[in-house]
Amino acid sequence: MRAAQFTGDERIEIVEAPEPQPGPGEVRVRVAACALCGSDLRPWRRGWPVTSGHEIAGEIDDPGHPRHGERVVVYIPVFCGRCEECTAGRTHVCRESRDLVGWQRPGGYAERLAVPERCLLQVPDDVPDRLAPLLLDTIGTTAHGIRLARRIIEGGPALVLGAGPIGLGAIIVLARIGFGPIHVVDPASYRAAFAASLGAIETSPEKAAMGRFRLVVEATGKDAARQTALEAVGPEGAILQLGESDAWAIAETRSIRLKDFFLVRSFYFPIGSYAANLDLLRADRAKYERLIDATADLDGLSELFQSFAQGKKLKPLMLPI
Numbered sequence: 001m002r003a004a005q006f007t008g009d010e011r012i013e014i015v016e017a018p019e020p021q022p023g024p025g026e027v028r029v030r031v032a033a034c035a036l037c038g039s040d041l042r043p044w045r046r047g048w049p050v051t052s053g054h055e056i057a058g059e060i061d062d063p064g065h066p067r068h069g070e071r072v073v074v075y076i077p078v079f080c081g082r083c084e085e086c087t088a089g090r091t092h093v094c095r096e097s098r099d100l101v102g103w104q105r106p107g108g109y110a111e112r113l114a115v116p117e118r119c120l121l122q123v124p125d126d127v128p129d130r131l132a133p134l135l136l137d138t139i140g141t142t143a144h145g146i147r148l149a150r151r152i153i154e155g156g157p158a159l160v161l162g163a164g165p166i167g168l169g170a171i172i173v174l175a176r177i178g179f180g181p182i183h184v185v186d187p188a189s190y191r192a193a194f195a196a197s198l199g200a201i202e203t204s205p206e207k208a209a210m211g212r213f214r215l216v217v218e219a220t221g222k223d224a225a226r227q228t229a230l231e232a233v234g235p236e237g238a239i240l241q242l243g244e245s246d247a248w249a250i251a252e253t254r255s256i257r258l259k260d261f262f263l264v265r266s267f268y269f270p271i272g273s274y275a276a277n278l279d280l281l282r283a284d285r286a287k288y289e290r291l292i293d294a295t296a297d298l299d300g301l302s303e304l305f306q307s308f309a310q311g312k313k314l315k316p317l318m319l320p321i
Helices: 038-046 137-149 165-176 189-197 205-209 223-232 271-283 285-291 298-309
Strands: 002-008 011-016 026-035 056-060 071-074 112-116 120-122 158-161 182-185 213-218 233-241 261-265
Touching: 002 038, 002 298, 011 298, 026 071, 038 298, 137 165, 137 213, 137 233, 137 261, 137 271, 137 285, 158 165, 158 223, 165 182, 165 189, 165 213, 165 271, 165 285, 182 189, 182 205, 205 223, 213 223, 223 233, 271 285
Parallel strands: 158 182, 158 213, 213 233, 233 261
Antiparallel strands: 002 011, 026 056, 026 112, 056 071, 071 120
16 A cells, blocks of 8 residues: 655655554544645654544445445544533533554555444545545634634634645635625735635734734644734634644734734544535535645645745645546
8 A cells, every 4th residue: 555654855755555453443544635734744744653544535435334435524523422512512621531543543644544334434425535625624623613613702803824635614604604794914925815716815914913803724833923923913703723833922912912802722523513614615615626726746845845845836745536
C-alpha cells in the first residue's frame, strides 16, 4: 500500500506501507479523497510519526462485513461512546479517548486505513466523493462553532479573519443563517477575492480593528488575527476562535479592556450534528463545489501542499487513484 510520509522541512515521501490491519470494532477504508487542511501544515513543516490527513471520504473495504462497499466519511475523534461527554452527545470531546485519526492514528494521505466503525458516517448518494470531505472541517467544525456563538449572538455584522477553508466555510454558513454584512481579512489576494465573490466585503486588519462587530470569527490561529479579533469585537459581542496554534502572544489594549465580550472556543463537531451539516451542504452546494480548486494523486501531493501553503489554492483534494 502506498502512503505519504511527512519527514519535515516541507518534504513528503511516498512510501510502501504495511496494509492496515483492523482491530476489534474497526474496519478497513479505501480512501477516495482526502482534503488538505491548514492544520496539516504543521506536520508538513515539522514531520509527523504517522500518516497525516484527517478530512477523509472513502468506501468500506472489508469483504464479509455488513457495511462492505458503503461510502463514508471519517469522523476523526476516536470516541468511547460511554463517558459522560459521549452520552450527552459531545462525542468530539470524549473524556476517555483523545486520539484523532490523522494525528495520533494513521490518516488519509494513503490508499487505505483502519478506522473504528463507530467513526464512519454514511455518505448519501447525492453527495459525490469530491464534496464529502467538506462535511467535516469546512462545514462541520465551522457550523458547530457558529451554532455555539448563536447562543449569544443571533445575527448582525460579522468579521471573518482568514479566508482559508475554515474562513470561507464560515462566510457561507453565516450568510445562510442571516448574518451580515460580512467583512473578511486575508493577505492572500486569491483567497480574499474568492471571499468577495461569496458576498463578503474585503477589508484591512487596521480597518477591521476599528469596527464593532457582533461576531468575529478567527480562522487563522495567528496572533495578529487574534489581536485584531479582540480589538474588533463590539460590546457584548462574541469572538469565535477556530484557528489553532501552540501558544498565544496578545497585548491587552485599552479598547480590549474597556468592554464586555464573549470568547467562544470550538473544536470539531458532535457526531449528532452530521445530518444538519448535510443540510448545509445541500443548501449551498454550488458555493461549496467552487472551493475544490485543485486535485492531485499521491505523487502530486507535495506540489499541492506548496500551492496550498502559499495561499494559491482554497480546498485541494488528494485523490489516491
